[in-house]
Amino acid sequence: MxxxxxxxxxxxxxxxxxxxxxxxxxxxxxxxxxxxxxxxxxxxxxxxxxxxxxxxxxxxxxxxxxxxxxxxxxxxxxxxxxxxxxxxxxxxxxxxxxxxxxxxxxxxxxxxxxxxxxxxxxxxxxxxxxxxxxxxxxxxxxxxxxxxxxxxxxxxxxxxxxxxxxxxxxxxxxxxxxxxxxxxxxxxxxxxxxxxxxxxxxxxxxxxxxxxxxxxxxxNLQTEDTPLPVSFVEATRNRHSAHGSNGVYPLPIRLPLETACQMGEFASRQKTTASLYAVVQNVEGLDPGAYSYLPHEGFRWIAPIPRKSEMQQALFITPGFHVPHCPIVWLISEDTGVLQAEGTMQDYQQTHQDVGRVGQRLGLAAAASGLFARPAVSHDEGYFDWLLRLTDTDETVLYQVLIGQDRYEGWPVQMMF
Incomplete structure (x- = not known):
């Protein structure tokens, strides 16, 4: 195949x-x-x-x-x-x-x-x-x-x-x-x-x-990064994908704009060809809608998504994912033109690995702010492409990272010190 x-x-x-x-x-x-x-x-x-x-x-x-x-x-x-x-x-x-x-x-x-x-x-x-x-x-x-x-x-x-x-x-x-x-x-x-x-x-x-x-x-080391004001070990051991066997039931919160931008900047430092977008639902200073995220510039408006509208309900329909309480959902896209043009399996692998690398940075940045980051790929990506106006391009949404406040009910035992 x-x-x-x-x-x-x-x-x-x-x-x-x-x-x-x-x-x-x-x-x-x-x-x-x-x-x-x-x-x-x-x-x-x-x-x-x-x-x-x-x-x-x-x-x-x-x-x-x-x-x-x-x-x-x-x-x-x-x-x-x-x-x-x-x-x-x-x-x-x-x-x-x-x-x-x-x-x-x-x-x-x-x-x-x-x-x-x-x-x-x-x-x-x-x-x-x-x-x-x-x-x-x-x-x-x-x-x-x-x-x-x-x-x-x-x-x-x-x-x-x-x-x-x-x-x-x-x-x-x-x-x-x-x-x-x-x-x-x-x-x-x-x-x-x-x-x-x-x-x-x-x-x-x-x-x-x-x-x-x-x-x-x-x-040999030849790179620079801008660290976040939280311990790497603490962020690593606190990174998680939300409570529950296979669903997301977050607490409703309003996310500070500074926290959302911190996640976007840290994720954007991964030097890949992936692009970063967001569905904003409850972030201070931003109207509900679809945005692109540009390094050092922040969120750029694309389209409105009114709360409790059919458009919002159509975004996330998978059972077990109570996404409306997620203040922001990050969308990661890549140019898949080479894959559609009979690209090799190594092209396929590299494209998805680059997207996964951005997802890992989002997860750690979320953990640094006491939030969960749930990667997901089971939603209707064609709808996301339409919403972000990517349908006439070779760019395709390949990954979603749901961000929220966990409704935690367990007793975790830390194994990383």
Whole structure:
């Protein structure tokens, strides 16, 4: 199945899912003979602000402590929710907490670890060496300096039993969230990160149990960011997607304009080709309506959306999503012209990962203000394109991030300190 076939409107095809396939959870214990490296406890300065960029590191390789910090604050366990349907949560969101993305550290030369490919186990907080020589050979053929970094892979069957062919899109969006979180932690340690698709082309539907998606080569730090006035660790462990098994029931609040602009600015600092829009419903100083968001300029009016109008009701009709109480809903769009023109699966992957990276920044910025950020892709994107006047362009809304005040009823246990 080609990218042009996958990238059509309303691809929420649960009907294609082979029901009854429920993959096992990540095991607590590992098989005998597994080569496992126990990582030191994560130790990240809790005073460092979200978006902090440290002075460039002079180290020529990552230490075990660096690897521990990077893995834990990217895809470790952040919260345990004993009163929820989905018990374990991580810094990057995943559809129904299935976490199709796997995180690997690799090094092509002996350093803190022997040369090899290591899978991160978030429950045990360990690295497990794997003999995937074909993946390692492809990395070696495309090596950069320094010769180490991270690999993101996806296990489609963790999502396919629920979402069918829509899994291809969801796993790319999820990988984008993980990529951005990993880059933010790298910047805090004084390292840069170059993200490129895995050189080997993949296809859909796939018969592979696990697909290599993205390679993130460590490189010299050459970037700037403007941090938010909140601890990175606090924002990371507080990032969540709202209470409830698969719905949103926020408390009605009026959002300060400064908070909305703070989210927009932080999200816009991700240097991708994605564009940012918003459906504003209850933000101080803004009339209800559709807006574009421009960095350093703020919200720009597009069209009105009167409260309790048919237009507002038509925006969000999915059962379980009480969206009218969300003061703002961010919409992230991309130019999908290349996908419609028979683009490759790597184009499809990169487009959705870029959108996911912006979504991760919105989620962290919302958490910095004590709000939830619920990513969603099941609404009528064609309606959003019409509302934002994108129907005559190659630009398409690919992602929505619902922002609100959680109506929390559980007892979360923090697992990230």
């Amino acid at each position: 080609k990218a042009a076939t996958l990238n059509y409107k309303n691809t929420y095809l649960k009907s294609t899912a082979p029901r009854g396939e429920f993959p096992p959870a990540l095991p607590l214990f590992v098989p005998p003979g597994t080569r496992e490296i126990i990582l030191p406890d994560p130790m990240l300065d809790t005073d460092l602000p979200l978006g902090h960029v440290a002075q460039a590191s002079a180290a020529d390789h990552l230490s075990l402590q660096d690897i521990s910090n990077l893995a834990h604050y990217t895809l470790g366990l952040s919260r345990y929710e004993p009163g929820e349907l989905y018990l374990y949560h991580r810094p990057a969101p995943s559809p129904r907490c299935k976490h199709a993305t796997e995180l690997w550290y690799f090094t092509l030369q002996d350093a803190a670890l022997p040369a090899g490919l290591y899978r991160y186990n978030p429950i045990r907080h360990t690295l497990q060496m794997d003999d995937l020589q074909d993946w390692l050979s492809i990395l070696a053929e495309n090596a950069r300096q320094p010769q180490d970094g991270w690999l993101l892979s996806a296990v489609p069957d963790r999502l396919r039993h629920i979402y069918g062919d829509f899994t291809s899109r969801l796993m790319c969006l999820e990988a984008g969230h993980v990529t951005e979180q990993l880059q933010l932690v790298h910047h805090m340690l004084g390292h840069g990160l170059r993200s490129v698709p895995f050189p080997q082309q993949w296809v859909w539907p796939t018969t592979e149990k696990e697909i290599p998606l993205q390679v993130l080569w460590r490189e």
